[in-house]
Structures are given as structure tokens and as C-alpha cells.
Amino acid sequence: MPSHLQSDELVFFVNGKKVTEKNADPEVNLLSYLRKNRTKYACGGGGCGACTVMVSKYDLLSKKIRHYAATACLLPICSLYGAAVTTVEGIGSTRTRIHPVQERIAKGHGTQCGFCTPGMVMSLYTLLRNHPEPSPEQLTEALGGNLCRCTGYRSILESSKTFCAESNCCQMKGTGKCCLDEEENQTSSSHQKNDKICTQLYAKEEFQPLDPTQDLIFPPELLRMAEDPNKETLTFYGERITWISPVTLKELLELKVKYPKSPLVVGNTSVGPAMKFQGHFHPILLSPARISELSMVTNTNDGLTIGAGCSLDQVKQILTDEVSKLPEEKTRTYQALLKHLKSLAGQQIRNMASLGGHVMSRHGYSDLNPILAAGNATLNLVSKEGRRQIPLNEHFLAGLPNADLKPEEILESVHIPHSEKWEFVVAFRQAQCQQNALPDVNCGMRVLFKECTDTIAGLGLFYGGIRSTTVSAHRSCQQLLGRDWNTLILDEAFRLILDEISPPASAPGGMVEFKRTLIVSFFFKFYLEVLQGLKKIIKMTSIPNSHRYPDISEKFLSALEEFPVTISRGVQEFQRVDPNQPPHDPVGRPILHQSGIKHATGEATFCDDLPVVDKELFLALVTSTRAHAKIISIDASEALGLPGVVDVITAEDIPGTNGTDDDKLLAVDEVLCVGHITCAVVAESEVYAKRAAEKVKIIYQDQEPVIFTTKDAIRHNSYLCSEKKLEQGNVEEAFENADQIIEGEMHVGGQEHFYMETQRVLVVPKAEDKEMEIFVSTQDPSHVQKTVSSTLNIPINRITCHVKRVGGGFGGKVSKPAVYGAIAAVAANKTGRPIRLVLDRREDMLTKGGRHPLFAKYKVGFMNNGRIKAMDIECYINGGCTLDDSELVIEYLILKLENAYKINNLRFLGRACKTNLASNTAFRGFGFPQGGLLMESCITAVATKCGLPPEKIREKNMYKRVDKTIYKQAYSPDKLIRCWNECLDKSSYHTRKAKVEDFNSKNYWKKKGIAIVPMKFSVGFGVTSYHQAAALVHIYTDGSVLVTHGGSELGQGIHTKMLQIASRELKIPMSYMHFCETNTATVPNTIATAASIGADVNGKAVQNACQILLKRLEPIIKKNPEGTWEDWVKAAFEKRISLSATGYFRGYKANMDWEKGEGDPFPYYVEGAACSEVEIDCLTGAHKNIRTDIVMDASCSINPAIDIGQIEGSFIQGLGLYTIEELKYSPEGVLHSQGPDEYKIPSVTDIPEEFNVSLLTSSENPMAIYSSKGLGESGMFLGCSVFFAISDAVTAARKERGLTEDFMLNSPATPERIRMACTDRFTEMIPIDDAKTFKPWSIPIA
């Protein structure tokens, strides 16, 4: 802070308590400020909703209090003057009383890792504060900005729906069709009631009612402050930035003259991310929040004038109101705006972002500017000199100086005129997924006709997503004036528009051909929609020559229907426990996650929730900007000279070993990928550390070769390990005898873990004996411990790793936390002070790697009846620059590749390619999701060739009896066949398939698809030493029991299951049990919690410990059989019987001889099947997930709620992998996808409208505890049923267009791939650039 200037006091309330900040820093956002309050950081850019809080402000104009959800990571604290903030701990806690929202999300099993939960709770709480009985649509909107990577959302929605007004209709169709219509819904009939089956995962009747008296009141002091007539300009001086908040428009305009370059910060959703992520810097920020002129709304004769300071959500409400009051013909622009306002960003951003900020940001992707421009909106400007108006047209959008604001001017309001009777305004948008995703392309289009004719009198076409700002097809519009609105203009219009605004071949954002196609497809939709509109007017008016308007056949009308945003529903079926099971025995019951309530109240502590430790320092990583280069020098002098910087850590500071020769913790001499960690800065705060990290100068000399793609790696013979091969039968001979052979290639993209809690670690060095305490978010604490030990060259016994809980892992926290932990430990060792390292989302995605992309070549020989005789498949995974888990991944991929099929002649070859990308690592399913998709694609290709339905080919080739797998392990397919048949039945597959065909015959631009896939998934590590676990169980003298084991809680409910097991074994209720943390000092030498066997092996160890203890207690119990547990424990203590026991499980002996290609690598299999139905829009590539039915064998589930949660969550993660999630790399190997803006994971509206899961009944698994099964990973693969349903729909479209059905859809089936596969006259007319003539924005690396 400039020392001579005195800041004003910042006054606001947090959870009912007054906060007075004397030195508020404008650079500090509410999230950093609240970190002590446990609001969660997950992305920092407003894109995930983890940090959602409720902001309440008194609005002087309406004299009402406005409550709205906001993302704390984008709220500067200075913007909160006079506001009341409510966070998750402000609405309820276990110490006082939990709030019904917290109760319902937790008890409805809507939490797994719990990291997203406080944000979810706050979004829902805010909704209820405004609408105590929300509609399902309001619910979906409110949760649309909150991402959850674990649950798959169904459980969250289900429990949230209990707040909606009771309705007999599920409203699932969103189109007025109801689930109660039997024709529409076969769920009730196929999911039959049965004594053995239970469908109730929680008791709704136990929920507390919503009680508004529990809510905090708006502080009266803030009311007084708002109404104070003597308010004054506030100024907050930070270290680098000053924030000025004037009270009157006059003052603001004077300030604008004084600081013409300073931005007006309203929602900060544009300025904030630019300052955070793009290095923009503004020494002065002006806040117009207290100026009421900017919030005025005025109705005029010809339209509506909306204050620039109104939030986008307020704009939505204002427009909704207008649409309900005015005749339809006047509101066409408003309706178009409303359409986009529903899908633009998440609710939190719509609450914060202002209309003025949106217009003035002029983002190329802006969803509103194209419509405002098309609708002839004008901008009302004001400055000290007076007021004037400018049109919001292409010149303004292009930022031309004579069409723009002058530096001293501000935007006061936006005038949006009414539309006219013969005028139509229409908008379209296509994004990677339905909601909360920036558009790939959008548009606002307007046409005005000469009265009572179809002659174009005015035309405006504005497109977004094409260039850096909205573009106008102005010339094309001019040329089309005077033309009639019929098919004759179409081709000419397409050509003109493409010529005028086609994105260049190397345009940022890529997808150039797709975008070009959308440009024309949107125009075509516009044409049809206007034609419909004209026909409607003509119907109402008697117009001569009405025959001039061409009819649109029913079949083509589907082009106009938008996919409705609907709320998911479904049935979850599982086996009821035996009625004779004692009531206190919790095994087999849907017990609530042990931390569920704490997740929902925010009391659950994650690594970075640990309070600041005395003398703590912060670490920031410095990463390579080159893909393959020699390090010539590292110059940290400038960084070291910055305030707050303590040290810079390089490889030279490592006292022990620096990783391995091929995989160093800190780079030495050479970097192997962009994102390679070179050194790290230690500073007094996170901000100082990050600022200094940017100032470390590294000189590189680029090296050859630079390899990014699998094909390049094959060319350079660049591999990470030896090839893996399995073969059975006589492949060559079988090919010779086959009726037909198909050959081809397939690409499956990678995947980012996107756990909500980024990697983080806190290392606390001790004063004595080089001891170190490490608090880390990891799936493998022993690996962190060992790595730190070898890095510091101190014995393992000095290092203790603690894992309380992990905010999602999915494989990404198996090997990588050891790297971050060891680097932090080096810093702690060197400085002697505690070190905290919290990766921001960008660093996390850049440095950690993810799922291996796959490139495969296949050759399949088969008979005309669909029987597959032979397969020869080569798989190449992109492993990145170091080995990590790539050898295991390619081994598992090959071992699991056959999936559910018994094919006698097989040859599978696998290679892990070494490339100059961040090293890929373990990820849920470990290669199987990629390999399984490939196998199913081959099956689908065979079906196409044979002209048979894919399910027939699947059935024909599926295991039918006990047989040997390709690696000669015996396999019995009973459960596979049961799952398959039950899935066919429960999904009413055949009836619905006929309906899909019927729909397709009636609709040209929309197609439905349905697919069913079987699954055989092998569980466990193929390594014997990984099949072991230990547990430590203590009974204390009051009878309470402390259970500890070697597994980490990742959200999969392992601790809950362990307590259920201990409860059954010790024969006492779960209320006696407690689990504290996973800790390498209590249970040493743990194995990674992965491969779906965490609960299997640790459960057996807990069981063993409990059995030992019970045996010790037996003589005492025998002596006093009527005694209580407490009596027996007390007696045992007095008799000097140890009440503590270690349990151990020596598990499965896995073996695999790769020389011979045989072994018994896996203890058992999980079987399942899934059927999915989708609808695609052939013109845009969008798709809607209509219904999914999953049948899975969980055998005797220990906890059906947890197991169903795992199935649903992994299925939705698989759906993401196969249809939405796409990592993009530049030709220089830079990962473009560095956060939720660029990398989409499924959100609440992406899940199937109907989502049913059922677990097989009467099934056993002797290999695992209580005959259960590990279900952590398998559901992931079943997500591919959606992929094949899409493929089915695309095939239908292609067939109708007379195209060869012989096509291979690569994964993910994004809107781009779907659209481009539905080849038609539009895809054929777009210009295609010669690949040799330009440098693309991104390159495919699979």
C-alpha cells in the first residue's frame, strides 16, 4: 500500500458476523479471504462452482434484499462493501443444527469425496432462499454451474428434488409429455417389484422440513448503511492496485476523466480472469456498484432500456417479464436473448456478470452481442460532456475508434427495441455440452420483410466463436436484400456467408471445418424457423399469394426442435438384506457415507483446510515452456529479489536421489515436455511465490526429435518399455477361412482426471531427528513416504504421511503426489520451515498427465453370420515423456482387450509410446476404457458389414460357458449372461429399438440411436505384492472403537465400509466406531488405494483384527453373556487383555508370464451391461442422453448406496470420456486445455434424462469379503453405451443420406465429430484447406 494514503474501512458481514478490514487489498478475492472458512478452491476462474457462496445486498431502487449465488474466487473483497456473505458453515453445522439442504444432500448420498459439496449446498440454499418450492427447471439452472466429478449428479438431483413442489408428473420429458404415460415410460413395468429387491436408498420421510427461521437475517446495520444519505466515495489502497467506489454518477464520470484507462469492475468475470490468467494489470479499478443510474430499467414505446449495471440474471428476469406481457411479435429479440441467457455460463456467473460488462468485453464468444447487434440495440453512453447514443453494430463490435466509446465515456444502458410483426430475430449456439460451456459457434440473426410479403427488406447475421470478436456477414446481407425467402436463396446465401466470414484454417480454437459447417447449418435453421414464423402470420392474416411460402415437410421440422433441459430421474434397485439379519448389523444396508454430513456442512477437513502452521512458507513450481530442450541456464536472481521470496529450489538442493535417471523430480540439463518441473520458488505467501515463479528466467536450446503423436513415436521407434503381446489360436489360418475381413484404424482421446481438489501437500519438518510430517492428498501415502525418504536420504521411519481424505483421485493421485510431496520436502529440508504446495488448476493439468490416448490398428475376420473368427489388433498408447504407470497400463489394456468375447484366434500387441508430453498416468479403468471401446467398435463394424444388429453380433461372440481367457485364466460367464439378459429386459431394448427406428423414419434432421454393451472387467493388480493390507483396531475402555487401515478415502466410501465390517465382526452398532485418518505411522507399508480392491483387501485386514479382538474377549463374554459391550471391555482391561490388534490380509497370488502369455493375474471379474438411448441433432452435432439402464453384478454389496454411487459416478465419467472431454495440444506441445473453460466435464444437464441402475440379486463372489465386489472402476467403460448409441444415430443419418455405413467414429464423439460424420450438403460445401498450407491451432495426439 502506498504508505502515505489511508484506505477506507471495508465493512461487510460473513455468516452474520461483522468484518471490518482496515487494509483491504483489491487484489484479494473472497475465496482467499475465506480460506479459513473452508470454502473450496478448485479452478479459480468461476468455472466449477466449488467456491459458491451466497451474497445478499440491499437494493435501494427496489427496496428489496437480493440474495444470489456467486463464485468467491472471482469476487474481489472490495466489491463486498455493504454485503452479507453466507458460506456453508453459516447455514448449519453438526455443532448447532444442520440445515435441511445439508441433510438432504448428505442423506440422499449426494456426496462422495465431498469437495464439491459446500458449493452445491450453497447453490441450492440460495435457490431456496429465493424460491422455497422451486420448479425442476429452476433446480437444474441453479446447479448448472456446479461441477461434481464423483457422483454423476443423479443422487444430488434426487435429494434436491425433494424441495420441489409435489407433482405427480416427473416432468421428465420437458415437452409436456409425462412419465405417467405408459407408452412413454417402460421403467415401471420392466423394473418389477420383488420381495428381494429394494429401491429405497434413504428414507425421505425422515428429512426435516425447510425452516426459514433457521436462516440468518440480513444485518440491520447494512440496511442503515445502504440508506445512509451521506455515503461517500470509498478508496482501498492495495500493494499494487487501488480500488475506487464512487457514490454518484458525476463522481464516476470525473474519475473516468482522471483515469481513462481504468476498467469499471462490475461482475469481475471478465476483468478478473484476464488479470489472473492472462497477466493483465490495472493499477486503478473503478467500481460503479453503488451508482443507481446504472441499474435503471425503462420501458419505452419502442423497446426496453436496461441499465448496464444489471446482472445477466436480472436481465433474464426483466426479459421474461416483458415476454409475458407483450404480444409475441414484439418480443422476438427478447426471446432469442432468453434462449442464450439460460445456457450462458452457470447461474453464479449470470448473477455476477453485468450486461454492460458483457457488452463491453466484446468477447468473440459472446452469446448476447450477436443477438443485440441483430436486434438493432443501441448503447446509451454518458460522460462529463453529456449523453449520446451509438449503435451496437459490427463497427462497435470490431472496436473501430469512431464507433466506440471515448476513454472518458461509460455505458449507462442498453436499449433493445421491440421486434416488428414482419421481423424475426433468432439465435443459435453450439457448445461442447449443453450447459455451462463456452459456445463453439453462436449467432444472432434477423430478417425484416416488406409488409405482407416474403421479400427481404432487412437482414443481419452476426456470428460468435469465429474470430476474436463477434463478426457480421454484412456484405452477404446487403446482397440478399430484395430477395424472396425461399429455397432459391439458400445456396447463394451459404456461399456468400462462407466467403465472407469463414474462420481461417489456423484460427484459434481450431475445429475450423466444424465451425464453417455450423455457420451454414445455423443459417439453414434460421431459414426454416423464419419460414415457420411467416406461415404462422399468414395463417392469422389473409394474405394474397400465400402459396408462395413453401411447405416444410413434417420430416424436416425436427431441425427446429431444441433439446429440452430436463431433470434426471431413475430407479436404483439392489438386494434387500435378509430379514433375519440383526438390526445393528449394517452390512448390506445403504449406510450414509461416514463423512456425508461433514461434507455438507463444510466441516470435513481436506489437506488445504489445515490451519496455517507457524512459519509456514508457500511453494510455486516453475515449469518448462519447451517440449524437448537442453537447459542452458536458470537465472533466479530477479525472482529472489522480489518481496517475500525466501529461496529457489533446484535439483542441486536435493540431498538424496532426484527421482530416477529417466524420470527426475526436478529437471537436470534437459526438459522433456512443456510442463516439466524445473525448479520451485519458496516465498512467504502464495501470491509472492507465484509472482516470483514467473520471473525465473530459463534459457533453453531446443533438441530433436520432438515427438507428440503416437504415429510420430512409431516412426521414431520411440517407446517406454518392451512390447506386450498375447496370442491364441491360429490367427493367419482363421483369416484365410473367414468370409469377410475388415481392417482399419481407431483413435481414442485421453482424459484429464479433473478431480475437484487439485494436488496439494503440507510438509512440516520437525526439530528432532530429521522427522517430517506430511499431510497430503494421495491414493498412496507409502509411495509419498518412500519417495521423500530417498529424495532427502533419510530413513523411511522419520517420515509420517497423513491422509484425512482426498477430494477425488481417479488414479491421478497414485504416483504424482510423491513428486509434489518430495519437491515440497526438499524445500522444507532446505529452509527448515513448513512448506505448503497447492497446485492451481492450470499447473495441475499441465504437469500431471492423464489417461493415455490410444491409437489402434485392427483387422477382423468373420463369417457372414457374424461369428468372429480372428482378430489382429495393435494398440499404441501415448505414454508421454516418462514411464510412470505406462507399462502397467498397456499390459492391462492388452489383458482386458477381449472384454466379454470368446474369440478363438486372437493376436493383441501393445506398445507404450514415448513422446514429449506430460507423462500420462493411472486413471480409473487403467487402459480398459480405451481397449474396451476399441473391441466394441470392431464388433459394431462387423455388425454393419454383416447387416445384422450389433447386439446379435455381441451375443454370438460372447462367452457362453466356462472357458479360458486369452491369458488362459478360467472364466465363468454366468453373471455376464445374467447382466446382459436383465439389461435387455429392464431397458425394454427390443421394443425401444423399434421405436427408435420409427422415429428415425419420420425425422430427417434429428436421429435417435440405441445401443447395449456387455462388460467383463477384471479387478485388482496383476502383482502379488499389491494384494495385501493391514489394519489396526483399538478398543478403548469406554467401549469406543478406533479403526485404522491402509486405504485412502477418495470419496469411494472405503472408511464407511470398513466401519460396517468392524461393526458386524465385533457385533456392536456402528455408533461405537470411529475412523480418524490414514497414517503411515499406524499402518505401515500400505499399497495404493486403486484397482477397485481397496475395500476388498483392507476389509479383510479389518475383519482379521476384529476377529482377533473378539477371540480375546470371548472368555469374558462367555462368563457374563448378559453383560454389555462396555462391561466386557472394562473386564478385559482389568484382566490385562490387550484391546488393540493388528489385522493382516495376505491376498491373491497374481501371476502373469508374458513370455508364455498366460497366468492368473486377476482375482475375479465384475460383470455388467448398459443400454443407452440418445438423440442427435444432425445439423449441429448436439446430442441428448435420453435414457440409460445399467445392470451390474455387485454380488453381496456391503453398501448398496456406495456401490450404486460408484457405478453412477464412474458411468458419467465414462460418458465424459467418450462424448465430451477433449484435451487439445498446440503444434508445440502446449496443453491448451488448462481449466474448466477449455476442458468440459459432464455437468448436471449432461446426464441421462432417465438413469436406472440395478444390482444383480442372489449373486456371490467367494473371492472377496462377505461375497462382495469392488466396483470403483468398472462402470467407467459402460459410458461407451452412449458412444455406441450416438454411433447408431449417426449411422441412421448416414444411411438415409445414401452414404456408406462403413465408418469408424473416433472417441470422444463430440459435437464436432457427430456433425462432421453426418455428412450432407452443408459439410460438402465448406472449403477444406490443404493441410500443407497452414499451421493448425491444435494437433491430434492419439
Ligand SMILES: Cc1cc2nc3c(=O)[nH]c(=O)nc-3n(C[C@H](O)[C@H](O)[C@H](O)COP(=O)(O)OP(=O)(O)OC[C@H]3O[C@@H](n4cnc5c(N)ncnc54)[C@H](O)[C@@H]3O)c2cc1C
Ligand atoms: C466461468 C465463466 C463462464 C462464462 N461463460 C460464458 C458463456 O457461456 N457465454 C458468454 O457469452 N459469456 C460467458 N462468460 C463471459 C461473461 O459473460 C462475461 O465475463 C461477463 O458478461 C462480463 O461482465 P462483468 O460484469 O463481469 O464484467 P467485468 O469483468 O466487471 O468488466 C468487463 C469489462 O467491461 C467494462 N465495463 C463494465 N461495465 C461498463 C460500463 N458500464 N461502461 C463501460 N465499460 C464497462 C469494464 O471496464 C471491463 O473492461 C463466462 C465467464 C466466466 C467467468
Ligand code: FES
Ligand atoms: S468457481 Fe471458484 S474455484 Fe471454481
Ligand code: FES
Ligand atoms: S463428491 Fe462431488 S466432486 Fe467429489
